[in-house]
Amino acid sequence: MYNPGLEAAPPSASLPACRLETLSPTMPRILPRPEHTVSRKDIDADALKVLYRLKNHGFKAYLVGGGVRDLLLGRKPKDFDIGTDAHPQQVKKLFRNCFVVGRRFRLCHVRFGRKVVEVSTFRRQAPPEEGDTLIRRDNTFGSPEEDAFRRDFTVNALFYDIATFSVIDFVGGLEDLQDRVIRTIGDPAVRFREDPVRMLRAVALAARLGFTIDRDTMEAIRFLRGEIVKSSPARILDEVYKILRQGASRQTFQMLHDAGLLAYLLPEADQAIAEQGERLLGSLARLDDYRNAGLAAPEELTNSLLMGTLLVPLGVPLRRAVAAAASRRNEEPETADERLDVAAEMAALGADNGDEAGASERIPLVLPFARRDLDRLRLVLAAQGRLREVHTSPKVKHLLAGRGYLEEALRWMEIHGGVQGQELAAYWRGLDLEVPAPAPVTEGGVPGQGEAGAPRHTRPRRRRRRRPRRRPGSSSSTPVPSA
Template identity: 35%
Template sequence: MPDKLYPEVIPSSSHAMRCQDLSPNTLKVLKTLISHNYKAYAVGGCVRDKLMGQDPKDFDVVTNATPEQIKACFRNCRLIGRRFRLAHITFGREIIEVATFRGHHKEEEDQSETKPEITDDPIDSTRRKLSPREQKYSAKIKADKKSKTSQDGQLLRDNIFGSIEEDAARRDFTFNAMYFDVSDESILDFANGMTAIKERQIEMIGPSDIRFREDPVRMIRAIRFAAKLNMKLPDSLSKSIKENAHLLANIPAARLFEETNKLLLSGYGVVTFESLVKHKLLAQLFPLLADLLSDENSKEYQLVLRMLKNTDNRINNDQRITPAFLYATFLWYPMEEKTQALMFESSMPMHDALNLASADIMFRQSRRIMIPKRFSIPVREMWTLQLRLQKRQGKRCLQLITHPRFRAAYDFLLLRGQTEGGELLEIAQWWTDFQKIPDNEKQKWVAALPNKSPRRRRKRKPKT
């Protein structure tokens, strides 16, 4: 991998991107940093998407200012992260992420030779003696600036800062190493990103095996970009992903939640899912499904595929979606299998077995992808409501239709019915029709249902 890359300067007359393509707050951040005599550029996705004819949504900024220097320029700035130290500048709900140019991670003894302004104390120790609290903070910041790798070569901490030429060499794909300069609206293309865009081919900067070991998430980013941007994965890159798929096990479960959402909830879920299966990455994200999705004609595979088609349609029609529905679908059959096993082994009632199975499946999946409670609780509620939707007895129907999770649970029941057919599809169709009739006729529909669980006769109390 090259230590530095040098740019081809593409003037504004040769490309379509302009300052107004950036969000107003991104433009404000860039101009503020430049006014403080720092270099600053918009980089990555916003440049790539605009050049490919799409509307940019995420705006990232890079600069030669250190995180502490960035914070000094903005009141509304906070520093985050230990693995990669970043500045978040907040404008209401919009957050502009600003990163310092990355340098190459070297041996610890060589790090003293990096740029002097980067290694300065965040607290000026020449003015006065530091308090114990300030000494502890200063030592922590210094420690965070060092790089650290695992035995597999994965970067655990990477706060070595450098020049823009080094930063470009550290980026993952060639089309992400393009920097937009707001001062003259030119683009600095460091790795022939324009060529990759024209040929619609994903090219990695440096040897793919090394880059995947540094950060295995780059594999699923490659899959996502190929699906989202309709680009090709070269055979060599595709082979490398299959060979290194196991490295995803090293990624923290919390980080994989956000990455999985980007993968499957961006309007290209079907294409992405099929590519994940092909490249052996799905088994790393959903190990409980590894065996169930081996057959494309199986109900497990078809349920997931049907859900992703519906989700893609909703996203492309600007309709609301939730990650809870995604995880409820992916994990339904493992949960159902676990429920049946508990009922068989312990003679447990179905409702109790389902609750225990739900807790167990969610716990096991969260060891791979950490699902926050705001989504895991709705998943379990959707699963529990499947039993109630299938019974349809007495006044329960009238009560159930007002449940906060009814609509999501009904949509899931309909999805299952369309996949499995038979009685389940008939019940789902009944609920479809039941929602359309006037409220004053709903009671008649409920009364017309066959009573499958006869009332138990009460035992008379013995006479005294």
């Protein structure tokens, strides 16, 4: 049994000497407006509304995090996060469309239709609970300096002040941005033990931006990669979906394999990459090409499509789809493996085989793939055969048009079907099929026939008789007359 990366040093192993950043507030480096490229015309209009309203009510209002980083790099930010010294309830009073969310982090979501502008109060680094290296709660308010030092990487700790239009840097992020380096703020061993998900984010961020990871940071990832199993599996799965949507998933998974992290996240994928097989990496590359070509927004790539892109090359859900297609043709699957239940297979992903040598050292995560996404993926895969039958009857075409998963099936065909799949998807979209209308509902709430057909004879609904309400003070029993 292939067991890569499981020889990692235990968390208590000492790390090589690394550059330590002081965590005390320092004099920031401030770039005035003429010395940087951040312009208000590149900031979302609704985010500007939030920034100006906070400023006009006497609060500090900074654009923070990845939005500032992307604007300085000339990239279009996917979201705009705001930091302020206003507490969550103060922010809520300023915006009627504000909702306070989160347990570990109390955040304000200011909604503009389907768009959400996230507003967070400046925080300082909270110490972990006694006997635990993980930080599980972080609601201690602080200053902008303290908020910068509690962030994960230097390039993500840059602020844009809407009052002075200047960029503020407390941690050397501008220098690392210029050198195209991903570096943790402070000792990487401490920061990764506080939140092991930061190791996954460091690799994903370097792959997406085309940056290199700082030597000390990379050594800490290799030494502490086993700590990733302490993270919430739901958080890990959410990060995996973000990686698949960002347009650099192939490079990210290759780097995760090289760093030894993928062996703890998805051992089957790690083994597939180690065997020099291009099936998985090719599938991820096709998804990246589709995403980077602008053919779909990140939110249009559903979890089912992402799950299939990652897992179908491993042969997990595809076997069940083949078995389902064979059963419709009254054929028996070719092998017993094709009869395997998908839910059991997916639950087994990342499971450990204890009978193999060395397998007991680490127990990889079991990613909690949602059953509804798995069922949706099975429908998408099963529809591929019918979508290739362009000469099918008009009735079947209209039935397919009424399926809620048709758009996902066409996207799958565009991503993984090659030139022929793209032509077939264009053919189906060009048919302009009407979705079958549901049967009209009669006055009694029972589906009936349209005007052209005779109405159905339905039995009238029987009204339920209700008991009269009791009057206050009245007794439910019949009074007994006195003798």
